[in-house]
Amino acid sequence: MDLLRDLLDKQVLDRKQVKIGKVDGLVAELRQGKPPRVVAVELGSITLARRLGSRPGRLMAWLAARFGGERHAEPHRIAWNKVRNIGVDVEVDVDVRRTGIFDWQDWLRDRVIGRIPGA
Amino acid sequence: MDTVNLEHLAGRRVLSLRGKSVGHIEEIRAEQDGDDMVVTEFHVGIFAAFERLSALALGTAVLDFFHLRHRDCLYRIPWDKIDISDPVRPRLRCTLEQLSQMKGGFESKRGAKSSKGLGIARWSTVLRFALAVFLCAAAVCAVLWYMTAARPPFGEQDRQFEGPGNVAHGKLVFAAGDCASCHATPGQPDRLRLGGGMAIASPFGTFRPPNISPDAVDGIGGWTVTDLANALIGGVSPKRDHYYPAFPYTSFTSIKPDDVKDLYAYLKTLPKVSGRVPPPDPALLFSIRRSVGIWKLLFFRQRSTAARFDGDPLHDRGAYLVETISHCAECHSTRNAFGAIKPGTRFAGGIDPQGTGFVPNITQDRLRGWTENDIARMLKTGETPNHGRVGSSMSDVVTNTAMLPDSDRQAIARYIKGLPPIATPRP
Numbered sequence: 195m196d197l198l199r200d201l202l203d204k205q206v207l208d209r210k211q212v213k214i215g216k217v218d219g220l221v222a223e224l225r226q227g228k229p230p231r232v233v234a235v236e237l238g239s240i241t242l243a244r245r246l247g248s249r250p251g252r253l254m255a256w257l258a259a260r261f262g263g264e265r266h267a268e269p270h271r272i273a274w275n276k277v278r279n280i281g282v283d284v285e286v287d288v289d290v291r292r293t294g295i296f297d298w299q300d301w302l303r304d305r306v307i308g309r310i311p312g313a
Numbered sequence: 314m315d316t317v318n319l320e321h322l323a324g325r326r327v328l329s330l331r332g333k334s335v336g337h338i339e340e341i342r343a344e345q346d347g348d349d350m351v352v353t354e355f356h357v358g359i360f361a362a363f364e365r366l367s368a369l370a371l372g373t374a375v376l377d378f379f380h381l382r383h384r385d386c387l388y389r390i391p392w393d394k395i396d397i398s399d400p401v402r403p404r405l406r407c408t409l410e411q412l413s414q415m416k417g418g419f420e421s422k423r424g425a426k427s428s429k430g431l432g433i434a435r436w437s438t439v440l441r442f443a444l445a446v447f448l449c450a451a452a453v454c455a456v457l458w459y460m461t462a463a464r465p466p467f468g469e470q471d472r473q474f475e476g477p478g479n480v481a482h483g484k485l486v487f488a489a490g491d492c493a494s495c496h497a498t499p500g501q502p503d504r505l506r507l508g509g510g511m512a513i514a515s516p517f518g519t520f521r522p523p524n525i526s527p528d529a530v531d532g533i534g535g536w537t538v539t540d541l542a543n544a545l546i547g548g549v550s551p552k553r554d555h556y557y558p559a560f561p562y563t564s565f566t567s568i569k570p571d572d573v574k575d576l577y578a579y580l581k582t583l584p585k586v587s588g589r590v591p592p593p594d595p596a597l598l599f600s601i602r603r604s605v606g607i608w609k610l611l612f613f614r615q616r617s618t619a620a621r622f623d624g625d626p627l628h629d630r631g632a633y634l635v636e637t638i639s640h641c642a643e644c645h646s647t648r649n650a651f652g653a654i655k656p657g658t659r660f661a662g663g664i665d666p667q668g669t670g671f672v673p674n675i676t677q678d679r680l681r682g683w684t685e686n687d688i689a690r691m692l693k694t695g696e697t698p699n700h701g702r703v704g705s706s707m708s709d710v711v712t713n714t715a716m717l718p719d720s721d722r723q724a725i726a727r728y729i730k731g732l733p734p735i736a737t738p739r740p
Contacts, residue, residue, distance in 0.1 A: 224316065230397070232349075232351070241318070243442065
């Protein structure tokens, strides 16, 4: 498999076929004397920002932590053994509601959209 | 566990042992190994002609965009021959001679197109990022625009304002609300000619209370009772604009619907005055009425009141009069940089809204020597217990409170006497 072509930036679907983001990063474990092993895919703005350089990455992590709490200071990771099917989209065996990935959307809904009278 | 993020390798220059560029990573090949997915080799492309320019990621992207780059050859380098422990600076682990045996030939046409090597991956990231930022900004703007819209709280069909109002009671609401002090035409003695026009200078510009006489053209003769309710409770005009908070709807917002009805009936009985008032001249920040919507988001809670009730009918009537109708706190408090009352200074005094004088503290910090009757008497006659008289804008207030029944003045006095002491903030 070609990791950059076949995996990076592909749409990720959860167990219920909910679109939860894109493969923004690939984490590999470096092992002594053995080839690097892919251990996780990463999603979210922090990973995306890190691709632009360490400074944007730090800024985004700070923003996320500032607004989302320490829980959001790190990118969202999905372990490689949860990756089920890699085709046009990448299917993973997780339930997005049990992750923090949609937290900010929930936050937006509760704090902003929900407060708009009539919305 | 020692980990690296592989996406950082996309498009990176690989340096030789001597620090010279040997090409850019175009692809990372991985294979299944039991349950694991392991990296087996890296594809590194050489672009001799433009190598120098492509040192800049942007240069690479531009070249790619115009299809100006032609790959001379592709190396397939086994995983252990590149050190990726710092994925931003991948380094060759073998000599250039060894490297030359790893040439992948030119079969790589397909690879060149489909791989995300070189600048493309980073460039598309830049674009995606810029797009995300742009969309976020647009969404914030849209939400803000939506949230700052002036929405009248009541529709024309609202039942609670149905039926005729009580004119005699409306007259008392009018007096307690001190409406004439702002809306009476200046320079003439009749306080019931509500032609407006008095200039209220403030740090936020000059505001002018409009003509609220029943004149159909220049006044509010064409208004319905819900229009009046929307103005007093929502600070929203029939044209769906925000009013400036120089109009103390911040206090009026908790007015009872019946009082609006009675006030409306009373206003209808007053003389018509023709003539419109010049438009307000607000400070730049507030020159667009929409911006008052932001102010309201921050400082205005529709239909809320700061009143504290304790079950004693006289005290609670006083709470309603002081906090809502007579809006005593609008003058007797300190305001923040945006002209909103600082919560901790309510009734503790402050610079007057015009920014020229100091309005005294009327909490028990300063009025301890006043009895309830002293306060009630001052509201009727203007006389203070130490044989003085209140002056300036308070004398206008007294002109109005003097028209209230004794019980209402007593009620105001009880509530004021019950205000916990707060030290006067330093101006």
